[in-house]
Amino acid sequence: MCFASSGVLLVTWYSELLHLVDIEFSNLRRSGAIFPLFIKEEIASNFAEGDNEEELILHYVRLYASWKTKTPLGFLDCLGLYSAIINLQPSVIYLHTTNPTPFLFLNCEKLLDVTIKWPPIKTLVVTLHYVMNGQYIREIAHEADIYKLKAVEEYGGIVLDFDVLVINGSSLRNSLRSSECVICYEDQYGPLIANGGLLGCREEHARFPQLVLEESYKKNYHAGDWLYNSAILPWDIFQRHNDTATVLDGPCNHANGNWSGNYGTDNWTSLPAYHSYIHDAQARREKVLKWDSPVGEVARWLLPGSFNLSG
Numbered sequence: 620m621c622f623a624s625s626g627v628l629l630v631t632w633y634s635e636l637l638h639l640v641d642i643e644f645s646n647l648r649r650s651g652a653i654f655p656l657f658i659k660e661e662i663a664s665n666f667a668e669g670d671n672e673e674e675l676i677l678h679y680v681r682l683y684a685s686w687k688t689k690t691p692l693g694f695l696d697c698l699g700l701y702s703a704i705i706n707l708q709p710s711v712i713y714l715h716t717t718n719p720t721p722f723l724f725l726n727c728e729k730l731l732d733v734t735i736k737w738p739p740i741k742t743l744v745v746t747l748h749y750v751m752n753g754q755y756i757r758e759i760a761h762e763a764d765i766y767k768l769k770a771v772e773e774y775g776g777i778v779l780d781f782d783v784l785v786i787n788g789s790s791l792r793n794s795l796r797s798s799e800c801v802i803c804y805e806d807q808y809g810p811l812i813a814n815g816g817l818l819g820c821r822e823e824h825a826r827f828p829q830l831v832l833e834e835s836y837k838k839n840y841h842a843g844d845w846l847y848n849s850a851i852l853p854w855d856i857f858q859r860h861n862d863t864a865t866v867l868d869g870p871c872n873h874a875n876g877n878w879s880g881n882y883g884t885d886n887w888t889s890l891p892a893y894h895s896y897i898h899d900a901q902a903r904r905e906k907v908l909k910w911d912s913p914v915g916e917v918a919r920w921l922l923p924g925s926f927n928l929s930g
Contacts, residue, residue: 676776677709
């Protein structure tokens with residue numbers, strides 16, 4: 620059902636979840652189409668009021684090269700989202716996307732075979748930059764890295780890639796509570812570099828995302844070198860301004876899929892999160908639950924009734 624008045628469109632979707640969508644349209648046009656600059660989507664939540672001691676915004680970024688694309692999340696994407704919802708207990712999820720479809724998350728319960736206790740979800744529709752520092756942005760992943768920084772800088776909270784599995788949400792919250800920002804790093808390429816899959820800042824307008832946006836993208840953007848702007852320069856900025864963030868050891872620095880020495884021991888659950896780096900759109904529940912890998916083990920731990928599918 621749709622109600623339109625004074626340029627505002629209210630849409631109610633009658634499905635398992637209730638969606639209220641408030642859209643403001645601008646006059647910005649590309650290729651003859653009107654693009655919405657802002658959309659707010661709220662999914663009815665059955666979180667009890669006061670469940671979380673502290674408000675925490677969880678951000679996800681999902682961009683598409685074409686605004687007509689409506690690709691839903693796959694199983695592994697939904698697994699990352701589910702791990703964050705149950706272990707991090709965010710107050711709200713902000714989805715930053717180029718596509719205003721409200722259906723991005725709606726297949727997750729079916730794919731995971733679980734009932735999800737959804738927090739409120741707000742969808743912010745953004746437009747691609749296309750150009751940065753006078754150069755054409757070639758990779759959609761580079762656009763996503765920019766919006767991840769912008770999301771945390773503007774609102775505070777934590778932004779995660781969909782392939783990040785939250786393990787110990789309390790540990791992650793505690794790290795954020797005691798730091799201006801938290802970041803993680805990679806070591807599989809040799810020299811240490813930053814990883815944009817996990818970034819959190821206690822409050823909005825924190826210095827670290829501001830510095831990276833300014834020094835890495837606005838002033839030094841290199842269109843032909845994704846790692847330079849998303850990983851090498853941010854790590855260099857942190858080294859020069861190490862009071863702006865705290866580095867988390869473990870979530871992202873595990874070359875060859877190891878747990879930085881913790882995998883296979885009794886304390887692996889103490890890791891705040893695990894960045895799997897696995898992007899398999901064809902992966903399904905039955906297949907992943909049989910994987911002899913960290914992702915398979917975490918999936919068996921997260922999903923109820925899956926213990927008998929191991930091996």
